[in-house]
Amino acid sequence: MGEFELIDRYFKRPARRHPLGVGDDCALLGLAPGMQLAVSCDMLVEGRHFLATVDPRKLGHKSLAVNLSDLAACGVEPLAFVLALALPQADDAWLEPFSRGLLALADQHGCELVGGDTTRGPLNICVTVFGQVPPGQALLRSGAREGDDIYVSGTLGDARLALEAFRGTVSLSGEVFDATRARLETPTPRVALGLALRGVASAAIDVSDGLAGDLGHILDQSRVGARLEVDLLPGLMAAPTGAVPHERRLECVLAGGDDYELLFTAAPAQAGAVAAAAAAGGVAVTRIGRIEAEPGLRIVDGGGRPVPHRYASFDHFA
Missing domain, CATH: 3.90.650.10 (PurM-like C-terminal domain)
Known part of the structure; x- marks a missing residue:
């Protein structure tokens, strides 16, 4: 299985909210009028963030969950994400449950996969997630006050x-x-x-x-x-x-x-x-x-x- 067949089989889906999705060189994100774009990125590395024996479906879930958690901490509505994936080999038995766990959580939160990259290498998963929030309403780390x-x-x-x-x-x-x-x-x-x-x-x-x-x-x-x-x-x-x-x-x-x-x-x-x-x-x-x-x-x-x-x-x- 080649790189593009891998993408088509496990990660390419019809674009719903955004004009361009997986398959183009860029994705175009449409924000609601007056909204700010929020962006967060997390990397999961085998042996550091997860064990080699983990269920791929659960790993797919966690790969997106940790990014959605960053949006949650800022009071941000999820919109879309991109996935950069390094794999030792293109293994159907691993990719099918991984993509299923990843996309099930994405659907649960209305967060669309709109692009990314794949390469051969040690197992490494990097997700960048995008969301929107009204100006001035994002939750920050800098607002705590005495007595809170x-x-x-x-x-x-x-x-x-x-x-x-x-x-x-x-x-x-x-x-x-x-x-x-x-x-x-x-x-x-x-x-x-x-x-x-x-x-x-x-x-x-x-x-x-x-x-x-x-x-x-x-x-x-x-x-x-x-x-x-x-x-x-x-x-x-x-x-x-x-x-x-x-x-x-x-x-x-x-x-x-x-x-x-x-x-x-x-x-x-x-x-x-x-x-x-x-x-x-x-x-x-x-x-x-x-x-x-x-x-x-x-x-x-x-x-x-x-x-x-x-x-x-x-x-x-x-």
Whole structure:
């Protein structure tokens, strides 16, 4: 199977929203009147971002999900994406489920595949996604203010726990492992929540590299600090209490990454609007702390006592 037959068989679809799609040298993206274009790009590399044994259908899903999560964090409506794919070989048994998982999630969010590139090489998946947002309504990392509440959607730490099970550092029952593995391999981008938080949240980011480190990006950009209450963190719901040591639970929740939940801030007066946004997004949100004027992140327990920590975001080159 040649390169162009591969594209035609697995990725070429009739253009729906845009005049030019897969098969032309460029795609033309039509924005609604007065909208701004938002762009995000993510790369997934075998051995770094995913295991060689992962189900190709789930990998297709995740390849787009991590990009849609970036749009969600900015309150952006998805429009289209391009796919750059390096493959060791053109394997029907891999390409068919991969494209099926990728395009099923794309259809779910009305996000059209409009181009890309394929080449032979070590397995590498790069997606660039495009969306639209009204001017001035994008959620940014720089808007948090003293007194704002800090919220997170869903639960945290399950994806990291699955990774630790793969590494053999923890032992999980079959049911718990299946639940955590699903969080690692098929994350849910919180697009509907992100859209509902426009005009409500003061700052936002998606939790991709770990809660503590990703919150640190908001604090740096907003030039504020924060107090985080560990007893409020909605983490490791798939693992029964006692099944994972306390320190390991904290590490998974605060520094695990791969959660792709939304972390955001909002003024206390917006609590009702936050609850309405959560209902519109179909996901629970939890208040986990408060923004403070003093720089830095302070993590405390239920009694207000400091929790010693050195939790940070994942860094590929650290």
